[in-house]
Amino acid sequence: MNKTVLVTGASSGIGEAVCRVLCTEGCRVIGTSRDTARLQPLVDELGENFLPLTLDVEDAAAVAALPANLPPDFAAIDVLVNNAGHDTGGRQAFEDSDADQMCGVVETNVNGVIRTTHALIGGMLERGGGHVVNIGSTAGLRPFATMSAYVASKYAVHGFSESLRLEYAGRGIRVSEILPGLVRTGFAERRLGDAQQAANFYDAHDISLQPRDVAETVLFALRQPKHVEIAQLLVVPVS
Secondary structure (H helix, E strand, O other): OOOEEEEOOOOOHHHHHHHHHHHHOOOEEEEEEOOHHHHHHHHHHHHHHEEEEEOOOOOHHHHHOHHHHOOHHHOOOOEEEEOOOOOOOOOOOHHHOOHHHHHHHHHHHHHHHHHHHHHHHHHHHHOOOEEEEEEOOHHHOOOOOOOHHHHHHHHHHHHHHHHHHHHOOOOOEEEEEEEEOOEOOOHHHHHHOOHHHHHHHHHOOOOOEOHHHHHHHHHHHHHOOOOOOOOEEEEOOOO
C-alpha cells in the first residue's frame, strides 16, 4: 500500500498499533506524540518508513505549521488518522471532577481533531484525494455515567465525522470513523492515575479488544476501492 500516513497519538496503544500495521503494509508513516522520545521504540522497529514527529494537537500554531514542517519524502499526506485523545480525571462524579481537566479532554479529543484535519485537508484536495480516519468510541453512540466530558467529546467526533464525510462527498476525500468498544491499553491508567486501578478496571471485564484489533479495522477501511467509503465501523469485544 503506497500511501503516506500521519497518525496522531502514536506513542502507545491504538496509535502505536496503527503505525506498526500500516508500516508493515508498505506505508510511509509519520507518528506524532507530545514526547518524541516515546516514539523511539517504533523508530528502532520500523526503520526508515517511520518518521517520529513532536506534535501537541492542543497547540494551534504548531498544528497549523505542520504541512510546512514535513520533510519532502513525507509531505504529501494521503491519510490522516486522528487518534490522539485522553480522559484524564474521568470515571468520577461530575461534581467531583476538575472543570479544567474536563475542558482539556474536549480540547484534545475534539479541537485537536478539527485542527489537524483542517491543517492537512487542503493538501489532500490539491493532490486530488485523501482519507481522514477518526478514532471515535462507542461512547460517541451511547452515554455512560461518570464520563460526561469524554462522552461529549466522542459525540462531537461522531458528528464531525459524519458532517465532514457529507461535505467532501464527490470531492475525492473519504472520511471514516472507527468506533471501538473496550480496548486494553494504557488509556485507563492515564484516566485514573493509578496502574493497579487501571488493571482492576480491565480485569473486571471478561474480554476486551487489543490495539492491533482496532489497527486492523483502520487498514480495512483504507484498503477499500475508491468507490467504497467505510463511513462507520463499530468494533466491540465478543459478548
